[in-house]
Amino acid sequence: MVMLAEQIAQDILQSFSDYRAHFHRITAGAKARFELADWGAVQHASTERINLYESMCQDAAEALQRSVGESVHTSDLWLLAKQAYINLIVLRDDFELAETYYNSIYCRLFGHLQLDDQHMFIHSSMAGRIVDSGDEIYRTYYPVRGLQVMISTLLDDVAFDIPWENKRRDIRNIMRHVRNNMADEFNDAESTSIEVVKTVFYRNKGAYIVGRVRTQDKQLPFVLPLLNNEAGGLYVDTLITEENDVSVIFSFTRAYFMADVNVPSEFIRFMQSILPMKSVAELYSSVGFYKQGKAEFYRTFIEHLKNSDDELIVAPGIKGMVMTVFTLPSYPLVFKVIKDSFSSSKYIARSTVIEKYQLVKRHDRVGRMADTMEFTNFSFPRARFSDELIDELQKVAGSSVEIETDRVLIKHLWTERRMTPLNIHINEALANKDEYAVFHAINEFGKCIKQLAAANIFAGDMLFKNFGITRHGRVVFYDYDEIMYLTECNFREIPEALYPEQEMMDEPWYSVGPTDVFPEELHILTRCDRTVRKIFNELHQDLLDVKFWREMQNQVRAGNIMDVFPYRKVKRFLRN
Template identity: 60%
Template structure:
């Protein structure tokens, strides 16, 4: 190894990272103009472009290094590269992201093998996120008080966050906010000139909305708030509602939604502030939510491995009906499932291993509409063998032997996805029926139908719509999580089942009509609800239109014409009155 090789590689990695951050910011900063122009398809395009950007830059830098260095597998080289790189990033205000980018380059060159802290950043040198009071927090948020009263504050807030198009009706929006505040907060808080409001400088953009995010400090408490801003598509914007309940705020930042487009200069400070607003969200989830999904993966890995060291329970087969494409296991003490592609699929599944991977990448890039769980992909993940139950090891060797290496002390899983653990909808419904909780069944079936419809509005057809492929979150929302049959709605051919020509055809084992690969017969969805009359009654009452091919064809037409349907991350009942709209 030449003494200068390590420095050259370090510089190539840092140059690549700098280029990535520059492009990431440039893409993100286009969101404001797209929102103001009501160009919703462009915003979705920006989201996908930003996700693709990371892998493109990593591949480019990997090729540069391979071309410049004769032996990229030299351990002595990489020990030197890491030392040089540390000296280069020590002054950066995005050092944690630069470490993760380095790790991505290293893993791409080593095939995710030889993972050691000596050669890469298994443990971050940036340490824990710094405390906010030790930082120049003025870079993150504006600070307001109520010294001049509530109305002047709200007026100033809307002025400070104005867009290139005007507020549709500023006075009405202020009036709506006043009503909300007076109902939600005690009178002495509203009138206290010691109350402090901190609002993040950057506006959060996603789909058809912009979000103003902050918190209110009063009486030794801090309450988060979000003000969703919508474009009326006639040259004006308006405050749609206010959210101050921590659960409502958490849902806006849900793992089931597309990443925000938000301008972030100092990521660690930004994440610390967000975490103070939503402490129930992990640091990993928050990095994911603002588009740094690789950093989210790194934070998840560190948090998970720390959890492994501090606990003793064993990995086990995840509860629920076994899948025909994936085998799924979990650690009871950690809210995540691990999904591995099986070696052989059930004969009913016409898909390949590469096809499954492509489906998961589709979900990563697509608008998840609040109804699809985000995933993280891992290669050659090493876990302690002693933490695997014998039943699970037997299952893995039987159905996914090509993806698992079982050693004396460790189990290496060559490829898997992690996903938030939820209660499978079929199990949830069975439990509620057993308890005679008809209200819970009604709400879950309503959520199921809304999930299917909102996915369709986002140009997604779930494919296999059995209840076992959907989960119930801690907020009671129903989310789709089994992606091996997912496809674009516009690729489907929705048909009615032809009438049989004579009775014997209907009794035959095979269909009496021709069926092409993309043919979908919504009438067959009744099989979902055939199990229980109460479920069938609720489904037919709430979402019986899903059994009609015409509903699906009409949705296809809307999607094909470029319509982006309004999907709110909050209940429509929470929306403010807009009468009069101007």
């Protein structure tokens, strides 16, 4: 049995090494794709890299099933396999990723059952180990020869194979921003340094230089977004130096970066030094290690449960027709479970809901859709559930829940960042007569729908309750059971009634196909309040027009990929 266990460990590690090599290949190609302005290839590579993990884990699990046979399900065999695996990865600088990969294969073979720390890595076998590659992951610059020389050197070191559109102008723009916003940090050139991550971060149509400014008593993050003018020229679009703005660039609502990170944990430590509000889970996910992000979340959540005593409760807001949602008030996530049966107005199957969430995982979220983590057989302490939540789960999702004396097992759920539902936010703003908050929310709502459309996503159910507002004031869509590709929609105008009585009927007097969409019906969203209706009509009345949607479809079909910036347009530099 020992030899068989060692063979299992070797086979899993070989599969993991192959995965890392493929992951690196896709990621390393980001520079060439950016330089060629091949935005279609950028989207394809992003999806390919996400799919890579699942496909390679599945292939490895099936290969073990064939080579080991039914013995692969022997519990004692995996006790030995885990120890053999630890011996193989103990010197690896990506050991945490290797452990998570092992977990994924184990779960496939055991159907997400027998999940314990003896057979798999619920907790890391090397928790607390600090990996030092011996090679700094960042370059250090000093402004002792002047700010202009330092910035010029920094930009040269990025070493793109396309020329700068106007490097002198970009340096001038950066210097002006520094003098206007960071003068104190650069008053004493002797005690100030700039540390820049050697790898460039690529996402969508942008490349990002990431680093920090260090003085004697503080350090500040910064990001330099670079864009390709699609005529063979490179330019600096802006300089982001506020921590909140940098945090938004690494948001859970955006696609994962392509960043060639050789030693993941070393990189995460650096990023946490400049973004202390970001969790380790978020930072791993932000550079494409989303399974590691999931593992880190689970560990921190277990630890949080040990150090807190509040109850899991039904999430505030209007209850969904497809999902039941609960949360732990002291933790910034919600848990979503598919109901056993849906409202009569929802003509979808459980499998369709799952497909929709998988679609979002693989699609460009353009800062407007929340990332999710999917779990099977998630175990909670029974004592942490409120009676109301237990009743709710048994009533609407009984087939997905097993309730025992000391635990509650949810067979299938998703986690998602908790946000204030937009309907609650708007109602509170109206009650407080906060006109700016209402204006901002409605404007963000319209921009959210438009940016999703530009990314080939039609949100479907656009009621305010299906959107949330983040701590940074961005409106995000989070209810995915009715989303579809924009190009699959059939946008129609409502035909005129033949006689007045038709308009009074409960059912439409015209035929409605499964992909038919009538933009005029969106005015129902604003019936709730005159102020909301007025603001919506001023800012986004084009959403009620079939022409807008058909034009969006034409742009998507033509392969036009809209610029969606992870920072406000007002922050962009002038290019004159």
